[in-house]
Amino acid sequence: xxxxxxxxxxxxxxxxVKRWLEATTYIAxxxxxxxxxxxxxxxxxxxxxxxxxxxxxxxxxRDLVYVESKRYTTAASARSLYGQFQDxxxxxxxxxxxxxxxxxxxxxxxxxxxxxPFELTRWAQLESPGELxxxxxxxxxxxxxxxxxxxxxxxxSRITVLVYNPKMERFTMTPQEVQRVLGxxxxxAVGL
Amino acid sequence: MTGLVxxxxxxxxxxLPGDYVRDVKTAVIEEIRAIDATATVEDTTYFNHSAIPDxxxxxxxxxxxxxxxxxxxxxxxxxxxxVEYLGESRPVVMALSxxxxxxxxxxxxxxxxxxxxxxxxxxxSALESLSEEPVSESPLAGLVRANFLRGxxxxxxxxxxxxxxxxxxxxxxxxxxxxxxRNSFNEAAATRIERSAGIMDLALGRDLSELxxxxxxxxxxxxxxxxxxxxxxxxIPWLLRTPSVTQEPLFWRYVGSMMTFKDLENIAxxxxxxxxxxxxxxxxxxxxxxxxxxxxxxTRDAADGLAEPLVGEWSFRGGLLGLDVGAARxxxxxxxxxxxxxPGSSSARWESVREVLSGxxxxxxxxxxxxxxxxxxxxxxxxxxxxxxxxAAGDADDYFVDEVKIQLPATEELAERVVTVSFxxxxxxxxxxxxxxxxxxxxxxxxxxxxxxxxxxxxxREAESPQ
Numbered sequence: 290x291x292x293x294x295x296x297x298x299x300x301x302x303x304x305x306v307k308r309w310l311e312a313t314t315y316i317a318x319x320x321x322x323x324x325x326x327x328x329x330x331x332x333x334x335x336x337x338x339x340x341x342x343x344x345x346x347x348x349x350x351r352d353l354v355y356v357e358s359k360r361y362t363t364a365a366s367a368r369s370l371y372g373q374f375q376d377x378x379x380x381x382x383x384x385x386x387x388x389x390x391x392x393x394x395x396x397x398x399x400x401x402x403x404x405x406p407f408e409l410t411r412w413a414q415l416e417s418p419g420e421l422x423x424x425x426x427x428x429x430x431x432x433x434x435x436x437x438x439x440x441x442x443x444x445x446s447r448i449t450v451l452v453y454n455p456k457m458e459r460f461t462m463t464p465q466e467v468q469r470v471l472g473x474x475x476x477x478a479v480g481l
Numbered sequence: 482m483t484g485l486v487x488x489x490x491x492x493x494x495x496x497l498p499g500d501y502v503r504d505v506k507t508a509v510i511e512e513i514r515a516i517d518a519t520a521t522v523e524d525t526t527y528f529n530h531s532a533i534p535d536x537x538x539x540x541x542x543x544x545x546x547x548x549x550x551x552x553x554x555x556x557x558x559x560x561x562x563x564v565e566y567l568g569e570s571r572p573v574v575m576a577l578s579x580x581x582x583x584x585x586x587x588x589x590x591x592x593x594x595x596x597x598x599x600x601x602x603x604x605x606s607a608l609e610s611l612s613e614e615p616v617s618e619s620p621l622a623g624l625v626r627a628n629f630l631r632g633x634x635x636x637x638x639x640x641x642x643x644x645x646x647x648x649x650x651x652x653x654x655x656x657x658x659x660x661x662x663r664n665s666f667n668e669a670a671a672t673r674i675e676r677s678a679g680i681m682d683l684a685l686g687r688d689l690s691e692l693x694x695x696x697x698x699x700x701x702x703x704x705x706x707x708x709x710x711x712x713x714x715x716x717i718p719w720l721l722r723t724p725s726v727t728q729e730p731l732f733w734r735y736v737g738s739m740m741t742f743k744d745l746e747n748i749a750x751x752x753x754x755x756x757x758x759x760x761x762x763x764x765x766x767x768x769x770x771x772x773x774x775x776x777x778x779x780t781r782d783a784a785d786g787l788a789e790p791l792v793g794e795w796s797f798r799g800g801l802l803g804l805d806v807g808a809a810r811x812x813x814x815x816x817x818x819x820x821x822x823x824p825g826s827s828s829a830r831w832e833s834v835r836e837v838l839s840g841x842x843x844x845x846x847x848x849x850x851x852x853x854x855x856x857x858x859x860x861x862x863x864x865x866x867x868x869x870x871x872x873a874a875g876d877a878d879d880y881f882v883d884e885v886k887i888q889l890p891a892t893e894e895l896a897e898r899v900v901t902v903s904f905x906x907x908x909x910x911x912x913x914x915x916x917x918x919x920x921x922x923x924x925x926x927x928x929x930x931x932x933x934x935x936x937x938x939x940x941x942r943e944a945e946s947p948q
Contacts, residue, residue: 300560308531308566319528320498324553328498464532464566471533477526
């Protein structure tokens with residue numbers, strides 16, 4: 290498949306995930322890597338990492354949200370996902386460590402949205418502190434003494450792995466419905 | 482001023498996403514206001530959301546508002562399948578990047594069904610090209626601009642937008658232009674633009690006979706209806722400024738039948754100092770207002786040595802329609818907020834106004850003597866001049882008239898109505914009277930002293946046609 294076409298498919302997949310997550314009425318993902326790479330790039334101890342989508346929760350303290358979308362349709366291609374997922378976990382932790390150095394640290398929420406399940410033997414553990422610790426330990430840019438159990442637990446609680454089937458859009462609120470519902474829910478905190 | 486495209490590019494240098502959103506929205510909102518001053522723009526505080534618009538545009542004279550979704554690029558519009566997902570509300574989807582792109586056929590609004598076909602997909606370059614200095618003097622260009630966000634549809638990029646604002650003034654090109662308009666605007670907007678093209682055509686010399694009402698074929702009249710604020714703001718100043726526009730009362734009555742005097746007041750600054758006489762005289766019997774006032778005519782620089790005419794032209798000055806008459810200026814307004822009276826003006830003696838009221842149906846009066854003040858009111862609209870006469874003659878007190886109420890008979894356009902002439906405040910008021918009523922009462926009754934020589938001059942009416 291030509292690279293351009295692959296990119297178009299990736300773009301459409303990311304847009305579909307964005308619609309789906311925003312239709313929950315809890316999340317707004319203003320930024321996508323194709324148009325706003327500057328706001329989808331997170332700074333962490335190992336440098337910068339680009340995520341597919343960035344935004345925030347609409348409620349509460351409006352925590353940052355980063356989304357990585359993986360559009361694989363076969364088990365074979367999904368096999369390579371685990372390495373990427375470990376990197377994603379390490380970046381999430383490294384980002385939290387980096388945020389700790391700031392006056393107002395923001396510990397983000399991280400969504401890994403895959404079109405195909407992977408690493409089924411570990412599937413139930415993918416969001417666990419143990420999995421995160423393993424990923425962080427393997428990352429060269431995180432010093433050994435920086436693996437903090439409390440922070441590991443905090444970040445692990447903010448990792449979410451979702452399997453996305455585009456057909457789910459059929460059972461998702463339409464934009465018109467989201468508009469109507471959001472008007473009543475008043476999710477967005479006033480003044481933020 | 483820096484253009485929209487450049488402002489958006491500059492905004493993307495912001496480190497903080499919030500600053501980017503603020504700068505982009507400010508730039509877009511300012512651009513919208515430059516294109517269509519009649520639009521009210523609401524910021525939803527969302528940005529690039531898949532379901533919630535960034536801005537909502539509304540218009541005082543239109544029930545339905547229009548949602549505007551900002552997208553990073555055309556590629557984003559395509560990836561998000563925005564026409565398919567959002568088209569039901571016939572929104573505007575605007576790509577911020579000036580990168581040109583063709584929409585895949587399947588994703589073009591014109592390929593969509595129902596309301597989706599009325600979605601407008603556009604970009605920052607197109608919007609910027611619309612707000613630039615007009616290439617064409619034609620009011621059609623102004624209407625294209627004013628209707629773009631309100632009624633634009635399909636994919637309108639910079640090239641298409643540029644073609645639309647180079648609207649021709651009139652002639653066969655204007656006719657083909659209307660076809661282009663039909664493809665780029667929804668029914669309501671296209672009708673507005675087409676109607677204006679029709680009015681311009683008539684104004685510049687087309688046969689006016691179609692304006693004559695034909696009882697045999699009552700539906701044959703040209704497009705009528707109510708002119709929108711945008712049409713009034715673009716078309717009326719052009720009609721008044723263009724020397725070759727016909728002076729035929731028939732034409733000006735047709736234009737006036739689609740608007741009100743209040744509409745005209747609302748564009749007072751756009752038509753300041755232009756000669757409004759043809760428009761006013763043709764519509765003075767039907768257009769209604771609430772106040773008329775006699776002020777002192779402002780002295781003008783007479784350096785050129787030319788004597789000013791005794792009766793000038795109807796014109797707007799300081800936001801008020803008026804006519805210079807001798808040493809005075811008659812001013813008209815729909816309400817007292819625009820035109821206040823002049824407290825301390827002198828009341829009139831009954832003996833002085835008795836004569837000017839001959840022939841009028843006086844239904845009320847306020848008289849003030851040295852020791853008493855009396856209000857006389859008629860029951861059931863009977864004339865009370867004789868009662869006032871008896872009262873004023875039979876009392877030792879010396880009475881002045883503060884105000885009189887005159888009932889006017891029903892006309893083709895208006896039912897019976899009462900005008901109140903206030904001598905003490907130097908104005909005439911009415912709940913709803915025609916411009917003719919107000920001006921006649923001002924000239925013939927209120928101005929019996931300063932405008933005596935213009936009595937019966939019917940200053941607001943059309944000259945009798947020489948038949």
